[in-house]
Amino acid sequence: MSRITLKNVTKEFVTRGGHRVTAVDNFNLEIQEGECFSFLGPSGCGKTTTLRMIAGFEDLTEGEIWLGDKPVSVKSKNLYVPPEERGLGMVFQAFAVWPHLNVFENVAFPLRVKKTPRDELRERVMTALGHTDLQGAEKAYPSDLSGGQQQRIALARAIVTNPRVMLLDEPLSNLDPKLRESMRFEIKALQKKFNFTIIFVTHDQSEAMALSDRMLVMDLGKIIQTGTPREMYQDPANKFVYGFLGLSNFLRVRVRDGRVFPAEGTIQPIPFELPQGVSDGEGLLASRPNEIGLSRTEGTGYPGRIEKRLYMTFCIEYHVNIAGQVIRVHTPHGNVLPEGCGCFVQFRNPRWYAGESEQVELERIERQVI
Numbered sequence: 001m002s003r004i005t006l007k008n009v010t011k012e013f014v015t016r017g018g019h020r021v022t023a024v025d026n027f028n029l030e031i032q033e034g035e036c037f038s039f040l041g042p043s044g045c046g047k048t049t050t051l052r053m054i055a056g057f058e059d060l061t062e063g064e065i066w067l068g069d070k071p072v073s074v075k076s077k078n079l080y081v082p083p084e085e086r087g088l089g090m091v092f093q094a095f096a097v098w099p100h101l102n103v104f105e106n107v108a109f110p111l112r113v114k115k116t117p118r119d120e121l122r123e124r125v126m127t128a129l130g131h132t133d134l135q136g137a138e139k140a141y142p143s144d145l146s147g148g149q150q151q152r153i154a155l156a157r158a159i160v161t162n163p164r165v166m167l168l169d170e171p172l173s174n175l176d177p178k179l180r181e182s183m184r185f186e187i188k189a190l191q192k193k194f195n196f197t198i199i200f201v202t203h204d205q206s207e208a209m210a211l212s213d214r215m216l217v218m219d220l221g222k223i224i225q226t227g228t229p230r231e232m233y234q235d236p237a238n239k240f241v242y243g244f245l246g247l248s249n250f251l252r253v254r255v256r257d258g259r260v261f262p263a264e265g266t267i268q269p270i271p272f273e274l275p276q277g278v279s280d281g282e283g284l285l286a287s288r289p290n291e292i293g294l295s296r297t298e299g300t301g302y303p304g305r306i307e308k309r310l311y312m313t314f315c316i317e318y319h320v321n322i323a324g325q326v327i328r329v330h331t332p333h334g335n336v337l338p339e340g341c342g343c344f345v346q347f348r349n350p351r352w353y354a355g356e357s358e359q360v361e362l363e364r365i366e367r368q369v370i
């Protein structure tokens with residue numbers, strides 16, 4: 001019942017300025033029962049619009065959405081099941097708890113809408129408060145509680161109707177980093193207990209990777225890649241996904257006779273086996289700061305110069321100049337090289353990507369400001 005299927009789903013908007021934007025472009029996706037699935041992508045890429053169509057708050061321009069074996073939106077048949085009949089639990093970006101209602105009434109709200117009998121309502125609210133560690137707080141008002149507790153009210157209200165599917169749209173975005181982390185565990189624990197399917201929308205890659213069984217990265221309304229966090233991190237489909245899932249350096253390089261040079265006029269190539277079919281021209285050599293070695297021993301890598309050294313909690317960050325371009329390198333504490341010295345750089349797991357057109361960058365910016 002809690003499988004979610006999207007078939008050829010497209011959503012177009014016409015903005016106030018008369019500009020047409022395809023917020024979601026031909027989405028095909030199947031999320032399995034009990035899966036925690038994240039939508040990840042930059043602002044304006046269409047994450048919230050997709051979630052709102054699944055929830056039933058937004059009509060489709062084209063396509064179909066199914067929950068289990070039941071169609072809930074089918075454009076060609078004008079079929080549309082309203083949100084309250086879709087059996088979903090939802091927690092949206094803002095806390096969305098009502099300040100004038102106490103905790104009990106906030107959580108009871110969806111049951112009151114359904115005219116649930118008094119005794120059953122009380123029992124279900126108290127159970128939901130128990131699952132979210134809010135027992136004893138039922139008479140408090142949201143303003144008396146911490147940010148984390150307020151967020152738990154929203155979670156309790158979402159689970160009180162025993163939904164099979166939970167839609168979470170940036171539910172942790174108002175919390176400080178420490179609390180965010182502990183709430184992630186709480187969401188996972190609730191999912192384990194109830195085995196509901198979760199769709200989690202975020203633009204925070206570490207959150208998506210920590211929570212998800214599978215995820216997708218989207219850009220400009222399109223799905224770019226779907227997979228487990230590990231698959232996506234280790235084998236990103238393109239430069240955009242590589243850059244989105246973790247820290248990255250993109251060194252602009254030139255290819256001459258199958259060899260890779262960091263700038264026009266340099267004579268020493270970077271040791272790298274190009275993928276087949278790459279012809280002479282320009283491209284990008286992608287690397288992760290923690291997958292680069294640094295040493296002062298002559299001949300151990302590509303020559304560079306350390307411009308800056310920063311002590312971080314988990315590592316030392318170096319800014320290293322290679323033929324006029326600066327890359328970031330993370331090494332463990334202990335391996336300390338001075339600023340200003342020459343060094344040798346080893347790229348351990350670099351990847352090759354073609355450059356991206358400026359038009360694509362401009363389109364991304366435009367979508368955020370429409």
Ligand SMILES: Nc1ncnc2c1ncn2[C@@H]1O[C@H](COP(=O)(O)OP(=O)(O)OP(=O)(O)O)[C@@H](O)[C@H]1O
Nearest residue numbers: 013014015023042043044045046047048049367370
């Ligand atoms: N009601 C609307 N009318 C016109 N354009 C809209 C409307 N809702 C969304 N859009 C546009 O659709 C595109 C996708 O928006 P959406 O809110 O789904 O992106 P998002 O990935 O969720 O962004 P964010 O992370 O900032 O919430 C954007 O270009 C946005 O401006």
